[in-house]
Amino acid sequence: MATATAQAGESAWPRLSPAIGAGVALIAAAYFGLFFRWFERQALLSADAMEDWGHAFLIPVISAFFVWRNRERIREAAPEVFWPGLAPFLLGIMSYFYAVVAIQSHMVEGFAVLLTLFGLVLLLLGPAVMRWLFIPIAYLVFGITLAEMIMITITFQLQLLASQGAWVILGAIGSVTGFTVDLDGNTLRLYEGGRTIPLNVAEACSGMRMVVAFYALSVWVALTWSRQWWQRIALFLLAGPVAVLMNMIRVAVLGLLSLWNPDLATGQAHTLIGTLLLIPSLGLYLGIVWALNRVIQTDEAGAA
Secondary structure (H helix, E strand, C coil), X not given: CCCCECCCCCCCCCCCCHHHHHHHHHHHHHHXXXXXXXXXXXXXXXXXXXXXXXXXXXXXXXXXXXXXXXXXXXXXXXXXXXXXXXXXXXXXXXXXXXXXXXXXXXXXXXXXXXXXXXXXXXXXHCHHXXXXXXHHHHHHHHHCCCCHHHHHHXXXXXXXXXXXXXXHHHHHXXXXXCCEEEEECCEEXXXXXXXXXXXXXXXHHCCHHHHHHHHHHHHHHHHHHCCCHHHHHHHHHHHHHHHHHHHHHXXXXXXXXXXXXXXXXXXXXXXXXXXXXXXXXXXXXHHHHHHXXXXXXXXXXXXC
């Protein structure tokens, strides 16, 4: 029986022989072959909805970064066959086929794919290694596209929030600069000098892309740049509100630009402006990280 951990600096893993290498390659090929249908569809869905799910292609890269960052701890943890891992492994496979045949839900299939991966790693490497691989595996959930029903529900609510927030911001600016704004559902109407400029907050302006991307970003930032658990939880909880606030500002900026040139609120100009405003959004979030890291000063020993 292998020990739980090796001595510091000493690898507890067996030497990689041709037989072990072939076995690992065979298991990986079997896993991706079993779920090839899902991986192919996931790539197509992410590419077709690049504005909302383009970040999904970066999720495996960030997950690999988590593995690389903990490589020394993984190297020191002794791998062992852990038979209870067979339960989530088989449950994941059965759930996948049930989702394909009965539910026909790509999102549920994705959860089953990750559950199978979790069970497979736990079965072959044991709890000591899984301790350091759990977060990289769990992080992959951010790369699974949500079901259409959930997307429609969330997107509609975000559209209303963006419209209402932009209405408040534009109303405050208009009271000083001399224009007025009305809100009807998710449509803003700006009035200036006898002109009426409608601004429709469509699905593309709902901020869904920003919310999903910020939640994925929050986990990476929290685990990379914060050492206290309360800071990590706070960063995760703040990701949604920050994304929603910045999307309100984005819609308000588009409204102000439409007073100058209505074409700036449509087409490629609209997309470009929305993309550029992601930079201050990221800056605001990183500013929150900077502030939280200085709320309580701890020495290195206490932080560890």
